[in-house]
Amino acid sequence: MIPVLETRNLEKRFGGIVASSQVSLSVARGARHALIGPNGAGKTTLVNMLTGVLAPSSGEIRLDGEDITRLPPHRRVRRGIARTFQINQLFADLNPVEALGLAISERLGTGTHWWRRPGSRPEVVAEIAALLDRFGLADVRGVRTAALPYGKQRLLEIALAFACRPRVLLLDEPAAGVPEAERHEILAAVAGLPADVAVLLIEHDMDIVFTFADRITVLVNGQIFVDGPPDAVARDPRVKAVYLGESRDGRAP
Template identity: 60%
Template sequence: MSRPALEARGLMKQFGALLATDSVSFALQPGARQALIGPNGAGKTTLINLLTGVIKPTEGHVVLNGQDVTAVSASERVRLGLSRTFQINQLFPHLTPIESLGLAISERNRSGADFWRVAGTRAAIVAEIEDLITRFGLEADMDVPTHRLAYGKQRLLEIALALATRPRVLLLDEPAAGVPEEERQDILAALAALPAEVAILLIEHDMDLVFTFATRISVLVAGRLLTEGDPETIAKDERVRAVYLGEDGHG
């Protein structure tokens, strides 16, 4: 078996007397479609922040593609192939999708705000922008300021921006949160079309989305990893049904 794309090894985070994450270990395999679920207060956000370098663990290690990145900054982890979206989108409200993607791609190429003046790479960057715009169904909105986009389109743009970093591992933090029902199919279609080689960890409360997307599910409860398995196994696990899915959950 190839080495994991991302590993948590005994991750623990303590905030004073509060133990938010308690010795969590799991592995995300290359190309994985894995979900992380758990009730409110389970420690999911803390775990994602540990994995991405937003906060440092009290104990434990984060390993990205075989490299220990525990002491590596969040921005450097992006350059090493780890990207994420946020529960509340993190977009540039007055930039259009084209401008936002151009900035993200040029930052990846270390040309930053010089994007519009980098003649030698501009054609390749423009082609990449066009591909992402088309892939995420943003053609009709590509010149619209982000703050004027429908919320579902904003979520699609955020996923496109994460993909613009060319990640090997992508963490999606509740991509369907707040999206109206009529726009949710666009989110589902975008997730289904993500590159097969990218390992994806989906953090989500929507069980329909989780069971549609994931081939493996990790369950976090009170900061500890309760269990892992395929969707059928998780749906039938009485402990999971009791603490999260409820007796009327998927079965």
């Protein structure tokens, strides 16, 4: 079966610095795939190449078998790749209804109709309501984004990415900086994503990773270090030594 997202010998060099080296990654349709590694391992660089923010120095990126290596970011979104960021990229002065209405309208090709209030078009109202319910935003639907609790801002960013109707959703540390009391909403939203959407999750919290993932890829120094199912990765002595560490009873934390 052709993977929904695949890289072949992907590299990114910044002068003499090699940020990604010979990365060949395969994400299956509907996968729950975690990308982990120490700081500076090249995780965000890889995601930036997948989404077109950075152009690779060499190698290929394929979506459903089609080469998208040179496509600009907006065309990749239209082909089915969406993402969130480590630091929120939101419209501070819009409320969730307006932001989601704008995202849906853009997907439908009507985003340039700036004179019409986002969310007022009948064809998008029901979809906005469904997204608000799915991501726990109905109770703050009219609150300006800048005034939302940080956990709600993270939920809104995931909702905006999901509004693009992606086949592959890239989540870059979705729970980072979220207070403990609000994290359960993030985890529930991620766990509740449809099974036909492949999710590639960058995360440092191993509790989240091993709860979420059916496959884990470990990056170290810009290269794939280990790739496999969670149990095998957790048992791998190289991963324990380099990244996970090992508890006294020999189990990964």
